[in-house]
Structure formats: structure tokens, C-alpha cells
Amino acid sequence: MAMDGDTRPNDLSAFWMPFTSNRQFKKNPRMFVSADRMHYTTADGRQVLDGTAGLWCCNAGHNRPKIVEAIQKQAAELDYAPAFQMGHPKAFELATKLVEMAPEPFTHAFYTNSGSEAVETALKIALAYHRVRGEGTRTRLIGRERGYHGVNFGGISVGGIVNNRKFFGSLLTGVDHLPHTHLPAVNSFTKGQPEHGVELADELERIVALHGAETIAAVIVEPMAGSTGVLMPPKGYLERLRAITEKHGILLIFDEVITGFGRLGSSFAAEHFGVMPDMITCAKGLTNGVIPMGAVLATSDIHDAFMQGPEEAIELFHGYTYSGNPIAAAAGLATLETYREEGLFERAAGLASYWGDGLHSLRDCPHVIDIRNMGLIGAIELEPIAGAPTKRAFSAFLKAYEKGILVRTTGDIIAMSPPLIIEKEHIDTLFGTLREVLNEIQ
Structure with missing residues (x-):
């Protein structure tokens, strides 16, 4: 290919655009x-x-000035640092700020680069968590119809949007789905949470009866489903889902890539609804969309289960080249400060x-x-x-x-x-x- 700089800036053919006609x-x-x-x-x-x-x-x-300035300053100071066996201060500072902002049970943050990667990470942590606790038979993952959990293989497997799934083969095995909560016949023109549909959470009991609780690792849902068309959880639905997962020793993951960082008027939807899962995935608003970054928030119970064995041993064989990227961390810190100050x-x-x-x-x-x-x-x-x-x-x-x-x-x-x-x-x-x-x- 010629490298003479003669490419026309208005030539649109080279860019294969995502989710676009x-x-x-x-x-x-x-x-x-x-x-x-x-x-x-x-x-x-x-x-x-x-x-x-x-x-x-x-x-x-x-x-936003504070975010722009933070990115500019960080790029000139420390553009990149590896996150494997090394660190830089802002990644730790941002993690602390994140868990301070999150509801009380969440004590640790694992960095990713997007919501899709945050979902993959949470699913892998869930599987590994049961394994390190001696319950390695728990390998089944439960999503929900019409759910959107990004576009990687784990996310589309537990997701429930047909066009995001049907072109890409058999996906992950051992995945089942709860029914969606959209009931227009009884819940149309709703402000806030709809009155009808709490019983849909009981479908999890049917799935448990079908497969056995000892085979199920985690349930992942958006507390409020966004990309499928804004579907609210019926009153009592999330509470019942939490009760059933706790009853059977199943982890509950909230995908808060959309609902996190103020979208519902609280730091996270878990706080808004008063229902605490075991993990929260987030991204998007974490850096105000300026630099790609995501995270999985986990409780101390999840985190500490891995902190066994020799101190020099790697506890979780997972991560990304750009986990906790310095410029993204700086953007995240400035974004959280902007939210707080304003x-x-x-x-x-x-x-x-x-x-x-x-x-x-x-x-x-x-x-x-x-x-x-x-x-x-x-x-x-x-x-x-x-x-x-x-x-x-x-x-x-x-x-x-x-x-x-x-x-x-x-x-x-x-x-x-x-x-x-x-x-x-x-x-x-x-x-x-x-x-x-x-x-x-x-």
C-alpha cells in the first residue's frame, strides 16, 4: 500500500463501522x-x-475542563505502565475512589477496557470463585432474554438479543436464560418500576430444579435493561432474584455499564434499588466516555477467596495489557471528581x-x-x-x-x-x- 500521505480524508470506505448500516x-x-x-x-x-x-x-x-486537563497532564507524565507485576499510583487511587463511591459491600475493583470486557471478567471470576472454594461443578451461567452484556463470546452467550447471537455459532455451552420483564399488556406507560412481573424472578427456581443448584455459578442481569429498549425491573423483582440466588449459593452479577454513575440518580442501580449483588460491572460513565475503561467491583468475600496459598503465587490468571492504563485512570479520577463537585x-x-x-x-x-x-x-x-x-x-x-x-x-x-x-x-x-x-x- 502506498504510504505517500495521499489518502483522501473524506474517503469513508476503509472504516468498517460497528452496529451501523x-x-x-x-x-x-x-x-x-x-x-x-x-x-x-x-x-x-x-x-x-x-x-x-x-x-x-x-x-x-x-x-469538561477537569477531565481534559487530567488527560493532557497524564500523557506528558506517564503515558503507559504495565499492570502485570507492576503498578502506578493513579490506578490504586482510582480503585479506592471507586469502592468509596460504590455501595458498602464492594471493596475491590478489577480493571478492564470496556463493558464487554468487564462482563467477561465477572463471568470468569464467578467460575474461578467456585473452583477455588471447592465447588468446581458450578459452571453454568444464567442470563436473561433481551439482555445486553456486550459483544464478546461470554457476553453474547448470557445475553439475549437475537441478532447479537445468531450469526456466531454455538457460543458458550451451559448457559440458560430467564424470561425478560417486558409486559406491555399490563405495564404500559409506566413511570418508574412497573407493578406487574415480580413472579418472573421465580423462573430461576425452575432453572435450578432443571439443572441442580450445584451446577450453577452465577446469574447476570442488567438491573434496568438499557440497550434492548429500556426495560424496568418490576417492583420486588430484583429482591426476589437476590433471595433465590442466596438460597442456592449462586452469585448475582449486576451489569451496570449503563446504570452506573448517576444515570438513575444514585452512584449505581444497586444503591437505587437497595439490592446488593456479588459483583457489579461498569464502564462508560467511569471515564465519561473519553478514554476506554471498565471495571468489575467485587465484595471482600469474592476477592478474599482467591487470596490463599503462597504470597508470590498469581491468584487470578486474567487481565489485559491496558488494565488500569495511566491515562484512563487519570480520566477516571477527574470524572469522579467532576461528578462529586457538581x-x-x-x-x-x-x-x-x-x-x-x-x-x-x-x-x-x-x-x-x-x-x-x-x-x-x-x-x-x-x-x-x-x-x-x-x-x-x-x-x-x-x-x-x-x-x-x-x-x-x-x-x-x-x-x-x-x-x-x-x-x-x-x-x-x-x-x-x-x-x-x-x-x-x-
Whole structure:
């Protein structure tokens, strides 16, 4: 290949884009060139209000000075340090800050580089935990229909989104799934947790009866399912799931890649719901989406089970080249400080009611069959076009972009999760524009 620097900057062919209709996009690309606080700037100079916090990740908004400065300073001071048998101070400092922010049972953080890797790590820790405790028969993993746990093999195996699974072979063996909690016939247009569906957690007892508790290592669920279209846990559901897992000695993992760092008005959904799992996966908002980083938060019971044998022995044969990367750690520290200094979690909790009222005001728009919300998350479910699923919502996404707002679609569901710095006037603009969009699409 020629290396003469003559590649055209506007040649879009080389980049195989993720989760994108590549051919459609490259015919009419949508390009962002800069961002600041609540807005992106497009290549043609338009301002687009960010209604999705990037991709559920820029919780503190864009171009935040403390985070930018931390990254710049760290890159000049220590750009990289290995995490295998070596360390650097900021990785330890961030881990301490993380467990201080997390609910009380969580005492340790294991670094990854994404939510997908955090899920893989938590699943491996769960399997290894039972092994080191002499219960090596516990190898089965339980996920949930419509669950999203990233795109690595473990994540898509316990996940339950069909298109993410069906192209990639037999996946992991020994995996089963709970039913999802979406019951539109009885829970439509819900604000917060729906009233019906707690009994769906009892399906775990059926799975235990089928396979035997002694074969099951862990259950992993999103406390509030995001990427599948914002599905809230029914009242009492998570509590019952926790009780059943404790009864049978099964670990419970909360995938909080989306719900972590203030999205529901608390540090984590575990705190919001008052239900404590054995591990929490997180990423996205950990560094405000600026630098890839994830983590698994574990209790002392999990961690200490590995701390046996000779001190010089490696306790867990797992990790990544970039675990605890110095620049990512610096970004994480600055992000957590920004959340704390600006009271963004409390801010999200304070705006949740106004957000929910604005969202539900769209109930009378054409094609809307359901609306649901919690914290600063919301979903509008549209009636699909017969024979053309997803087309109506995608049309809404394109028209919204043209009108200056960024939303996200999954299937025929419009999902929104704005930066926590959003103001009431931004909420008014977002839903006012969305009303125009919904009235115009076919």
C-alpha cells in the first residue's frame, strides 16, 4: 500500500463501522467534528443537542475542563505502565475512589477496557470463585432474554438479543436464560418500576430444579435493561432474584455499564434499588466516555477467596495489557471528581420527575404504543410498520438528527439518556422537537 500521505480524508470506505448500516451511512454520512457540554457540532456547522450522552457514556457532558486537563497532564507524565507485576499510583487511587463511591459491600475493583470486557471478567471470576472454594461443578451461567452484556463470546452467550447471537455459532455451552420483564399488556406507560412481573424472578427456581443448584455459578442481569429498549425491573423483582440466588449459593452479577454513575440518580442501580449483588460491572460513565475503561467491583468475600496459598503465587490468571492504563485512570479520577463537585447524581435525581413528565407528554403522538422512564432514561416504543420492523424508529432517528437532536433507536424503540448536566430548557427542546418528529414520520 502506498504510504505517500495521499489518502483522501473524506474517503469513508476503509472504516468498517460497528452496529451501523454501513452502505446507508456512507451515502449520506452524519459527522460530528466537535462537542461542548450538551451539544455536538456537525461537519456542516450545525449544533445537535445530545439526548443520549454519546452512547450512554458522557454523563458529565462534553469537553469538561477537569477531565481534559487530567488527560493532557497524564500523557506528558506517564503515558503507559504495565499492570502485570507492576503498578502506578493513579490506578490504586482510582480503585479506592471507586469502592468509596460504590455501595458498602464492594471493596475491590478489577480493571478492564470496556463493558464487554468487564462482563467477561465477572463471568470468569464467578467460575474461578467456585473452583477455588471447592465447588468446581458450578459452571453454568444464567442470563436473561433481551439482555445486553456486550459483544464478546461470554457476553453474547448470557445475553439475549437475537441478532447479537445468531450469526456466531454455538457460543458458550451451559448457559440458560430467564424470561425478560417486558409486559406491555399490563405495564404500559409506566413511570418508574412497573407493578406487574415480580413472579418472573421465580423462573430461576425452575432453572435450578432443571439443572441442580450445584451446577450453577452465577446469574447476570442488567438491573434496568438499557440497550434492548429500556426495560424496568418490576417492583420486588430484583429482591426476589437476590433471595433465590442466596438460597442456592449462586452469585448475582449486576451489569451496570449503563446504570452506573448517576444515570438513575444514585452512584449505581444497586444503591437505587437497595439490592446488593456479588459483583457489579461498569464502564462508560467511569471515564465519561473519553478514554476506554471498565471495571468489575467485587465484595471482600469474592476477592478474599482467591487470596490463599503462597504470597508470590498469581491468584487470578486474567487481565489485559491496558488494565488500569495511566491515562484512563487519570480520566477516571477527574470524572469522579467532576461528578462529586457538581453534584451530578443528585442533579439527575432532582430532574427525574421533570424529565418523566416531558417524556410522557408525547403519549398522544402518532404511532406511540408505550412510554417508560426512570431517572434520566426514557423510551418511546413505536408501532412497527407491517413487514418493515425498525424502519419507523430509524426514520425518526434521521429526522431528529436533521432537526438538531440526537436520539438512539433499538428496534422500534427510541431511547434517550442525556448528560446529567442537562437543563430544563434542554429537556423542553428535546421533547418539543421529538413531538415534531413523531408528527411527521409515517
